[in-house]
Amino acid sequence: MARVLGASTLARDLGQWRPTSRNRPVYRALADGIRLLVNDGRIPLGVALPSERDLAGVLALSRTTVTNTYAALREEGYLQSRQGSRSTVALPPRPEGWASVPPSAGAASFGPTSTLTGTTRAAAIDMTHAAVTAPPEAVTAAYQAALQALPAYYSGHGIDPVGLTVLRRAIARRYEERGVPTEVDQIMVTSGAQQAWRLLLEVLGSPGDRVVVDHPTYPNALEAIRRTAARAVPVPLLPADASPGRWDLGSMHDAIRQTGASLVYVLPDFHNPTGAVMSREDRSELVSMTRRTGATLVVDESMADLWLDAPPPPPVAAATHGHGVVTVGSASKSYWGGLRVGWIRASPTLVSRLATSRAAEDIGTPIMDQLACGELIARHDDVLTPRRDVLSRRRGALLDAVGEELPDWRVDSPPGGLSMWLRMPAPVSTALAAVAPAHGVVVAAGPRFGVEGAFEHYVRLPFTESSDRITEAVRRLASAYRTLDPAAGSPRMVL
Template sequence: MATRVIGAGSLARDLGNWRSVGDDDEAGGRRSARPAYLALAEGIRLLIHDGRAPLGVALPSERDLATTLGVSRTTITSTYALLREHGYLISRQGSRSTVALPPAVPHDGTKPVRGIMALMSNEVATIDLTYAAMSAPPEMQDAYATALQGIPAYLGTHGMDPIGVIALREAVARRYTQRGLATEPDQILITLGAQHGLRLLLNVLTAPAARVLIDHPTYPNAIEAIRDVGARPVPVPLVPEGPGRGWDLDGIRSAARQTAATVAYLVPDYNNPTGLLLDDAGRAELAAIARDTRMTVVVDESMADLQLDPHVAPLPVAAFAKGSEIVTIGSASKSFWGGLRVGWIRTNPALITKLLGIRSTVDLGTPVMDQLATIHLLEHEDSILARRCAQLRSQRSALLAALAEDLPDWRVEAGPGGMSVWAQLPAPVSTALAATAPNHGVLLAAGPRFGVQGAFERFVRLPFSHPEAELRVAVKAMASAYEALTPRAAEPLQPLTVF
């Protein structure tokens, strides 16, 4: 298969004002004292660390990039040579140079150490920011009490219904219809959560070594699920800040064509971890891309209920589909409670039939009690979600205020919803920070957990699902941990070695 290539225009857009990266004049302004090739190489290096230039992808040809940037080809040649010397490009005879990370930079996506022995050896009380989930609302008790009253109607059956009880499928279908996407109960399959639904879909829609496009960064357990079925995640970077932030739809189209990906997994509704939201125009374009490339897009709506900023909620992505190119997965876990393992898949009945064939080899259905409890919660969702979103909004404000006070050099642009912010660090030290943070009283999920092949060393996800007082303490702990670091990774590239 042909190597995926970053377009010269896309790379130039992401580089921005690359000539001034890292150059401050004495008056605080910007200058371009360094050679152009060195400034350009530094700009590309930052894109690699941020996951905006994915590993294994080829850079544009020297001729194309020189023309696009308006520099000499010699400048591009020297830039690529410098990146090769420092291990950021790998060149093979007869093929393009591809993006890499130097051997000294960790790029295995290792999970942060947070086992029980690590916690027992830590005398400091720890605040766990490795998860984004809230405690159950008061209505949860009523939900299970109501479910208990309704369970006798099901006790005369075997209780194993792999498609889900009809009352819940009707409630979920009605919910989609109210959001502007006409849906029938036979288009709904009840699952053990969104993660379970994704795994079922991957088993049906992919084959070993198949390419699956993902937005980058994304939900880390989805990356693991893709790998577990033998498929290969193909990252398409999000633009996390600035006026054009969000999904690179041209990049998605290009990646689908270049990799022949037949499946994509995207989180356009308050992306985890950035909180970004894809607008209606982008959703229409995404559906068109899926049709044009014959790609099935699995849309994860787990965060869709968590709208924090005032805006008109966009239609579900599947509302823009003309066939079966968009499959939607949802969950009650983020909206109501993580311990409620109930989710759903919305798709066509033919695919549901295939999914049921796979499901029988994994499990025999979602617990009836949990399904009945979910029906009660959906009936009272307006008041529950309004209160939970107000709580999240307040906690987000507390987190942002604490970051501005204690870590003013960190860049944070909150998305309009979700449960977390995606903080950019001044240096690529996310893994080191996550490793030392428990000694200061906080557990963190390092940025590379949300990407592939070592991306996002300059980022960390910060959930605001904890109480405000805990968030303020956690930020002070992060500031203490960050101050203790002496990162060599922050050192700039040195000029080319002259022999």
């Protein structure tokens, strides 16, 4: 049974959709408004629209007007009809010759036969990875200290699926400092946050289970859901100017109840890719809602340390005094992308189950990396303070470059994190990602961050490169954008 979008929710998201000219039919204006929401990912694919009667009542329209609206959307490919069931939202087939980009962000083809040479690929500025370079002195010192501490572990077998006690204690201490009482046996060290999420899916879910996610969201989280044969249930984030916040908890509640979702995965701190931050009030309501519905809440805090304007509210787990919420963390985003250390904070019982399941994948995180991570956590403020200063300057460089080279693109300055979510006037994200490498820059197309497409109006750009490289990357991206025909959404060959 398809999930149904509420009429009041659709009316709210449509905003000021009514035509300003008498020459434009009302049904056409309504269809255009719904189509825009679909292309922006704010109406997930596969969702059923409200009944004609319900939508007509909420919008104070005749039922004939809504009927004509839905008919126009079906004709354009934005609604699919099945006998005996509601019409569901879809995306129309792409025109022949539309450039396609495979799930890996570095796709290079920009036409039926064109490919990117290895020389061009090497020269391109890669803007697909929202990951930080290492602070050389801090990371070197951490590994030197780890090397000195290593002999103490020679007498053991060096394998511990839950992680070294010294690191688990350091992570627990960080949670205590952030207002979440935590015992060492509540912490499991993993080989990155991605492994943590995959383990949680395997232990807490089953094939076919529904998992509610933010929309857009982290692409690798979606890939992990697909690989475990679960199904993502997207709940769109609200616009940046929405009040009181970006997370539509009412729609999330409806999605859980209608689909029977067993898991909820959210990124409340400098959300990837939008940079949004969940309010303190919404964090409390999120916990209450998942308790009422019986879904397990998994909170990804990988970006929590990377505030630039102000620290985020207390962790979601603080609303429960540390109980009933599963939290995922990572050293890779805070300290260095090459430090593949993550962790899970959960009940001791769940930690034990996760450790048993882990044996099928690996049997522990390398000791040297764990010891180095512990050293960096001990120097947390010393490492992160200068890093925030650098990221703030690079964020400013990206905003300036976009304002100069792409003034018609819409962007909101994120209060933290590592990237921006930019909206283009035309839905050409996939085509842009395809032609951009020929201009010396590689970007991640917006649809990578969604379920079954959408987000063709969007592209994510990180501000992790140097300011000069960011400026040059945007200049090259603007050059690629000018080769597209925004009206037709198809790339012209660049010779």
